[in-house]
Amino acid sequence: MRVRRAVTIGRKMETERDVTRVLVVDDEELQRTALASMIKLWGYAVETAADGQEALEKLASFDAHVIVTDLNMPRMNGQELLKRLKEDGDAPPAIVQTAYGSLETAVNMVHDLGAFWFLEKPVQSQALRLLLERAATHEKLAEHAERLERQLSNQGLLGEMVGSSPKMREVFSLIQQVAPSRAAVLITGESGTGKELAARAIHALSPRRGGPFVALNCAAMPDSLMESELFGHEKGAFTGAVDRRAGCFELAQNGTVLLDEIGDMPVALQAKLLRVLEDSRVRRLGGKSEIQLDVRILAATNSPLEAAIREGRFREDLFYRLNVFPIPLPPLRDRKDDLPSLAAALLGDLNRKHGTKVTDVSKEVLERFRAYNWPGNVRELRNVVERAVILAGEGTILPSHLSASFGGSGSTAPSAPAAAASNSEELRIPVGSTIEQAERALIELTLEHTRHNKTRAAEVLGISQKTLFNKLKEYGAQTAGA
Numbered sequence: 001m002r003v004r005r006a007v008t009i010g011r012k013m014e015t016e017r018d019v020t021r022v023l024v025v026d027d028e029e030l031q032r033t034a035l036a037s038m039i040k041l042w043g044y045a046v047e048t049a050a051d052g053q054e055a056l057e058k059l060a061s062f063d064a065h066v067i068v069t070d071l072n073m074p075r076m077n078g079q080e081l082l083k084r085l086k087e088d089g090d091a092p093p094a095i096v097q098t099a100y101g102s103l104e105t106a107v108n109m110v111h112d113l114g115a116f117w118f119l120e121k122p123v124q125s126q127a128l129r130l131l132l133e134r135a136a137t138h139e140k141l142a143e144h145a146e147r148l149e150r151q152l153s154n155q156g157l158l159g160e161m162v163g164s165s166p167k168m169r170e171v172f173s174l175i176q177q178v179a180p181s182r183a184a185v186l187i188t189g190e191s192g193t194g195k196e197l198a199a200r201a202i203h204a205l206s207p208r209r210g211g212p213f214v215a216l217n218c219a220a221m222p223d224s225l226m227e228s229e230l231f232g233h234e235k236g237a238f239t240g241a242v243d244r245r246a247g248c249f250e251l252a253q254n255g256t257v258l259l260d261e262i263g264d265m266p267v268a269l270q271a272k273l274l275r276v277l278e279d280s281r282v283r284r285l286g287g288k289s290e291i292q293l294d295v296r297i298l299a300a301t302n303s304p305l306e307a308a309i310r311e312g313r314f315r316e317d318l319f320y321r322l323n324v325f326p327i328p329l330p331p332l333r334d335r336k337d338d339l340p341s342l343a344a345a346l347l348g349d350l351n352r353k354h355g356t357k358v359t360d361v362s363k364e365v366l367e368r369f370r371a372y373n374w375p376g377n378v379r380e381l382r383n384v385v386e387r388a389v390i391l392a393g394e395g396t397i398l399p400s401h402l403s404a405s406f407g408g409s410g411s412t413a414p415s416a417p418a419a420a421a422s423n424s425e426e427l428r429i430p431v432g433s434t435i436e437q438a439e440r441a442l443i444e445l446t447l448e449h450t451r452h453n454k455t456r457a458a459e460v461l462g463i464s465q466k467t468l469f470n471k472l473k474e475y476g477a478q479t480a481g482a
Contacts, residue, residue: 052076179205189329192379211255219464237286
C-alpha cells in the first residue's frame with residue numbers, strides 16, 4: 001500500500017470528489033506557463049514548479065494526482081524527482097516530457113521508476129490530454145484500493161465483506177496476497193457465505209480493477225445455454241441466434257470473470273473451458289476465428305469438487321487448473337463474533353433500501369443470533385434482519401420483531417450435520433443403508449422441515465438449487481420405475 005503524506009491524508013480524503021490535481025514541472029517559464037494554462041482549460045487544478053526541488057516543496061501542500069515533468073532541469077532533474085518520490089513510496093503517475101536525444105532516458109524512467117508515460121517535445125495537446133485522463137483514472141483506482149486496505153486494517157472491512165474474527169482476518173489476508181497476481185483462485189464455502197463478495201474484493205484490489213467484473217452462475221444456467229453464455233455466438237449459430245453476442249469471457253476482457261458454482265458445469269463443457277484457460281483464446285459458437293483473451297479467472301463452489309471428481313462429474317485436470325490459490329470461506333456458525341458488526345453493516349444498507357431509521361440491535365436479539373447456527377449463513381442473516389427492519393421502522397430491533405419460528409423460539413439451532421431437522425425431528429438412518437438412501441432421506445426430511453420451500457431447503461443442505469432439482473428429478477424417476 002502506498003505511503004501518503006501525513007499532513008495531507010485528512011484533507012485528501014475530504015476532497016476525493018474534487019477536480020483532479022496536476023503539478024507541472026519545467027524550468028522554462030514560457031513552456032511551464034503555457035502547459036499550465038492549457039491543462040486548466042481542460043478542467044484540472046494546476047500548480048507549477050521550476051525544477052524537481054521546488055516540486056517536492058509544492059507537493060507538501062498540493063497533493064497532486066498527476067505530475068507532468070520535464071527531464072532536464074537544474075538543481076534536481078525529472079529523473080531524480082521521480083526517484084525521490086519512489087523511494088518515499090509517494091509517487092503519483094508521472095508523464096515525462098523529453099527533448100530529442102533523451103528518449104532512451106525517458107523510456108528507462110517508465111521502466112525503472114514507474115513513470116506513467118513519456119511525450120517528446122514539442123508536446124501534442126491531444127496526446128497530453130489523453131494521457132492525463134488515463135493517468136488520473138489510474139491514480140483514482142489506486143486510491144480506491146488504498147481505501148479498501150485502510151478499511152480492512154481499521155474496521156475489519158474489505159469491500160462489502162465484514163468481519164474481524166480470526167477466521168475472517170485469515171480470509172482477508174489471503175485476498176490481499178493473491179489480488180495483485182494473475183493466479184486463478186478457487187473460492188469455496190457453503191451457500192450464503194459471500195463467495196461472490198470475496199471475488200469482487202479480489203478484483204477491486206487487483207491491477208484489473210479498472211476493467212469489467214463478470215459473474216456467471218453455472219447452477220442457474222440451463223445446460224443448453226451455458227456454452228453460448230461462456231463463449232458467445234455468431235448470428236445463425238443455432239435456432240434463435242438472431243444476432244452476434246459476446247460471451248462472458250469477451251465481456252470480461254482486461255478484467256475478471258467469476259464462474260460461480262463451477263461444480264454444476266456439464267462435463268462436456270468443462271473440456272472446452274479447460275482449452276480456453278490453457279490457450280487464452282475463445283471462439284464464438286459458429287465463429288471461424290479465435291479471439292485473444294486477457295482475463296483473470298476466479299471460480300467458486302459450495303460443494304467439494306474432490307467428491308465430484310471421484311464421481312466423474314468434474315474433470316481433475318480442470319480442478320488443478322482452477323485450484324491454484326484456494327480460499328475457503330468459513331460458515332457463519334464458525335465466526336459468531338462477527339454477528340454484531342455484520343448486523344450493523346446490514347442495518348445501514350437496509351435503512352437506505354427501505355427508507356427506515358433503525359439504529360441498532362438489542363442485546364436480547366444478539367443473544368438469540370449467537371444461539372442460532374445459521375444454516376443459510378450471511379444470506380439468511382440478511383433476510384432475518386431485513387424483516388426485522390421493516391417491522392421496527394426505527395429505533396432498536398427487539399425480539400418481538402423476529403419471526404416466531406426463528407431459532408425455535410430462542411433455543412439453540414441444530415448443529416450443521418443435523419441442520420435439516422427441526423427441534424422435534426431426528427434423522428435416523430438404519431445400519432446397512434447406502435449413501436444414496438441416506439442422502440435421499442436427508443433431502444426429503446429437509447423439504448418437510450422447510451414446508452417444501454426448495455430454495456430454503458437448498459440453502460439448509462448447502463447445495464445449489466439446480467443440484468436439488470436434479471436429485472428430486474432422479475428420485476421421481478426411481479419411483480416411477482419401481
